[in-house]
Amino acid sequence: MNEDIILVIGSNGQLGSVLTRELQKVHGYDNVIASDLYVDPCFSGIFEILDATHIADIQSIVKQYSVTQIYHLAAILSAKGEEKPLSTWNLNIKMMLNVFEVARLSIVNKVFFPSSIAVFGDKAPLEHTPQSVYLNPATVYGISKAAGENWAQYYHANYGLDIRSIRYPGVIGHQSMPGGGTTDYAVDIYHSAVKQQTYTCFLSAETRLPMIFMNDAIRATIELMQAPKENIKTRTAYNLGAMSFDPSEITAEIKHFYPDFQVDYQPDSRQLIANKWPKSIDDSEARNDWGWKPEYNLRMMTTEMLEKLKEKYNNIKLK
Numbered sequence: 001m002n003e004d005i006i007l008v009i010g011s012n013g014q015l016g017s018v019l020t021r022e023l024q025k026v027h028g029y030d031n032v033i034a035s036d037l038y039v040d041p042c043f044s045g046i047f048e049i050l051d052a053t054h055i056a057d058i059q060s061i062v063k064q065y066s067v068t069q070i071y072h073l074a075a076i077l078s079a080k081g082e083e084k085p086l087s088t089w090n091l092n093i094k095m096m097l098n099v100f101e102v103a104r105l106s107i108v109n110k111v112f113f114p115s116s117i118a119v120f121g122d123k124a125p126l127e128h129t130p131q132s133v134y135l136n137p138a139t140v141y142g143i144s145k146a147a148g149e150n151w152a153q154y155y156h157a158n159y160g161l162d163i164r165s166i167r168y169p170g171v172i173g174h175q176s177m178p179g180g181g182t183t184d185y186a187v188d189i190y191h192s193a194v195k196q197q198t199y200t201c202f203l204s205a206e207t208r209l210p211m212i213f214m215n216d217a218i219r220a221t222i223e224l225m226q227a228p229k230e231n232i233k234t235r236t237a238y239n240l241g242a243m244s245f246d247p248s249e250i251t252a253e254i255k256h257f258y259p260d261f262q263v264d265y266q267p268d269s270r271q272l273i274a275n276k277w278p279k280s281i282d283d284s285e286a287r288n289d290w291g292w293k294p295e296y297n298l299r300m301m302t303t304e305m306l307e308k309l310k311e312k313y314n315n316i317k318l319k
């Protein structure tokens with residue numbers, strides 16, 4: 001059997017950095033090519049500098065390494081995207097179409113393209129948001145993801161390209177930091193707790209959003225990519241659920257470990273984005289089609305986040 005050669009675009013990002021390490025374990029260290037705009041000094045493995053807005057540069061890496069699968073993770077997220085709407089649209093769409101085109105014209109036979117709960121708007125039910133529902137995203141990031149989902153379906157229908165996608169909830173991990181998202185508070189809050197600092201939350205105490213622990217997010221991605229082709233019935237993007245909570249609930253969990261931990265609330269423009277996002281997700285299609293099942297709940301995630309971050313900050317102090 002031929003080995004797959006994997007290209008990860010956006011390997012320095014919150015998800016990309018953790019996923020790349022896992023892909024190295026699954027496919028072999030020498031079969032994964034990480035790529036991003038700059039070198040991460042902590043990264044170990046094959047790395048190429050890549051600006052995915054340049055199609056010829058993607059093509060040349062795909063040719064050089066005989067890449068068979070691409071994980072395209074580079075994008076400007078919801079909150080940051082609103083600062084420069086047109087350049088966010090141009091960047092997100094250009095990179096995505098470049099990847100799909102390179103895949104269509106090469107030996108690449110599978111592509112992973114991440115979507116997001118940002119595709120939903122106020123026309124979708126906020127509770128148990130269904131898989132198939134009217135999408136009226138309110139951010140440029142959400143609009144670009146909704147367009148991407150339709151392009152993925154188009155490339156599959158017209159060219160048979162096997163593009164697979166997940167609508168990620170907020171992803172929470174200790175290994176990496178998010179940047180520019182509306183759900184970022186749920187990572188930042190753990191860092192403040194471990195540093196024994198008061199956290200100022202940019203969402204109100206009762207803003208409930210769907211979230212997922214990094215370990216589950218990575219496992220979901222790999223399980224989706226490894227599922228038999230005939231099981232993949234949704235060619236836009238799968239809803240993915242794990243847990244839902246609001247800032248007051250995560251604070252209460254943290255207080256089990258750090259009773260003096262304090263949070264104050266100063267909602268900003270990210271509140272308006274969060275107000276239109278689902279509070280919980282119906283992911284029954286992912287469960288039925290490729291067997292999705294989350295493992296982590298808020299308590300398990302909090303225990304692991306605080307333990308790992310404590311270790312990390314202690315090691316920094318010791319150095």
Ligand code: AKB
Binds near residue numbers: 079116118169170183
């Ligand atoms: C964001 O907040 O923009 C992202 C997402 C939910 O896609 N974390």
